[in-house]
Amino acid sequence: MEEAIMDYNQKQLQILDTAERLFAMHGFHGASVRDIAQEADVNIAMISYYFGSKERLIEAIFLKRVMDVKNGLDELVKNKDLAPLEKINKLIELFVAKISDRPYFCRIMVRAQATQEGVPTELIHEVKKQMYDLVKKLITEGQKKGAFLGDIDTMMMVNTLVGTSNHVIISQNFLKKVWNQEAISEEKFRQQLKERVSNHLKKLFKVVLTDER
Amino acid sequence: MEEAIMDYNQKQLQILDTAERLFAMHGFHGASVRDIAQEADVNIAMISYYFGSKERLIEAIFLKRVMDVKNGLDELVKNKDLAPLEKINKLIELFVAKISDRPYFCRIMVRAQATQEGVPTELIHEVKKQMYDLVKKLITEGQKKGAFLGDIDTMMMVNTLVGTSNHVIISQNFLKKVWNQEAISEEKFRQQLKERVSNHLKKLFKVVLTDER
Amino acid sequence: MEEAIMDYNQKQLQILDTAERLFAMHGFHGASVRDIAQEADVNIAMISYYFGSKERLIEAIFLKRVMDVKNGLDELVKNKDLAPLEKINKLIELFVAKISDRPYFCRIMVRAQATQEGVPTELIHEVKKQMYDLVKKLITEGQKKGAFLGDIDTMMMVNTLVGTSNHVIISQNFLKKVWNQEAISEEKFRQQLKERVSNHLKKLFKVVLTDER
Amino acid sequence: MEEAIMDYNQKQLQILDTAERLFAMHGFHGASVRDIAQEADVNIAMISYYFGSKERLIEAIFLKRVMDVKNGLDELVKNKDLAPLEKINKLIELFVAKISDRPYFCRIMVRAQATQEGVPTELIHEVKKQMYDLVKKLITEGQKKGAFLGDIDTMMMVNTLVGTSNHVIISQNFLKKVWNQEAISEEKFRQQLKERVSNHLKKLFKVVLTDER
DNA sequence: GATGAATGAGCATTCATTCAT
């Protein structure tokens, strides 16, 4: 199934990208199929033709992106040679990179969690559960090896990881303004932000999980 | 201006409450004035009549709630007798309590930050700026008094505070499911969650800001 | 219920009349709400506003007309002073008059029987059943009084009454052409036709039901 | 022209049969070419490809079936050895058999007479005219031979023949229900109905046209 | 000859808002 989903043609990809952006900017109901079709430079009927309906369109977006995240997590799990804290750091880097590179989808995802507006809740819960389980596993491993302290609220650590990352990404326009960085390029700022939030979270996890500073 | 806002009559309050809930659940465009009017048990025309338009309605909701938060922050600032860390703890408690008690508005706020859908961006930025400035001030004070460590990314600490809190609140349905707590009452679960995220954030700030554990 | 249905305002009646005509001429799916609204000289949104949907519009038409027929039949039943054949004649006159005066609805009714296209089947079956039962009753009464012969296929007599009447009404444009009567006024032709089919059916029933000619 | 029409290939016949059924059930506009193509298990484009358009498709159906009826009538005319009433009986049998065997087409035909929805009116009028002329000829012959009475409304007798037959066929589902015959097979019921309406019409014509009972 | 891809036009319906009362 997963493979079949991915082989979209050029027009389908145009639609998916444009829809992702517009859903992120205006919400599911705020972005009309007309607008999407127009900005993607395709006939309006093509969206129904290719995806069946507006709902199935946003589902396709989720499927496409979520699979990406899931695959990334799976890969991390396989890597057995890293020290516990290094694994955590790797996870933070990976997660921040993923949502930092897909700020539009990050917005959609945040909205989707906040509300239920034409969104595949099941899929979201599934990938969130996987994330929770993975972090729990990494921390428990670290504790068994004596590398991590015992008294950790794993669940809340995940909420901090996800919540902080999401919040930084969706607030980046605000942050750019607050930091008087409006002069620098979008790309450069995003890169700085990615590193900054990444380092911040690494430090946070380090001081919480271990005795070191 | 601010005073005038607060004296709403019964029907206006019904509208504001219902609208807050429906905007939170379905998004700005997903909640129609018809639905709001019907659930609030008022005539459709009353919404335009009282608030001018759908956009001005959500603005009124923001104004009403945001003033609340601002006033809370102001009060905190005045209190001069507390130790630096106690002030931080107070802030965390206050912030978590505010959004925990207004989960619908929290959802609207998160959506509003993620996107621009008929939302008073200026107002949001203003209150966020105030929050940043306050935290910065509290941390700088603590550093001057030698209570806090020197190397702190203040901005990111705020993002962690806000991001984690928001994320926990908007994901509470998911968390309830994951923790197999679906049996206990909504109210009790929310109370537990409030304390848990509060404690988690207090610990986080403590280990980051000070040498103690 | 029945009374409530009947108090339509002017615009609603315009819509009902126009819709009846257009549904008759082009079928349910062939007549668009746009066309109906335009010809009825009302805003397109009014149809949904007043009747809820296209389906509920045609249901309203059926309800309005069918009640008419049912009421007519009920009245006939009450009249006890007539001779058996005179009752039959009265029924024929009544039925032919009803569908002759409502040729558009007659067409809709015929279409509705032939197919299922957005039509309240239950209502139709109910009124047809009532018609069958009434004729059966009249013939049985006549037989008991010795006025009618014994060997009568009642059901088929009803089919002849209804089938012939319907067919004449829906074919009237064709008949007018065949009979080279295209010069005379629509109204006059319809009057002639009404009498002719009425007399024809009366004769038919007379020779079948009795010994006389 | 007529000969060319008849040599359809397998796929064309599938389309014609499916279209006849769907047009009968949902009306011309209610049956989409998509549905027809899907149920006939052919590519959507084939309908336009083979028949040019949806309108020309229903024309083809009419042409195919109407030719059938016309040929049947022609055959009857040639047979010179029968008595007048026997000819009438033969006609009734033939007509009832034709529409009884093609209930879907009967429905289409009835709808087509009731309205104008993408239907070859000319063709219908032509075959109806032929029917009228034939009956007129048969009755006039019978009158000349002294077998039939003089005072006959030929036109109305045709309307009774056609109207009654059509009405019985299109109402057969209703009749089956009314007569509590829902247990017996479709095929058997249709056979019974055919004989019953046939006998009914024969009796009707006999008592009207002659002195006998 | 046959068909998958594509499309402009049209569909029924709902939208937020206005206005006369």
Added chain:
DNA sequence: GATGAATGAATGCTCATTCAT
């Protein structure tokens, strides 16, 4: 002040048909 009636605009979607291959 308050509201039922009304509306133009926009919604997501399906339509019959065309066209390049």
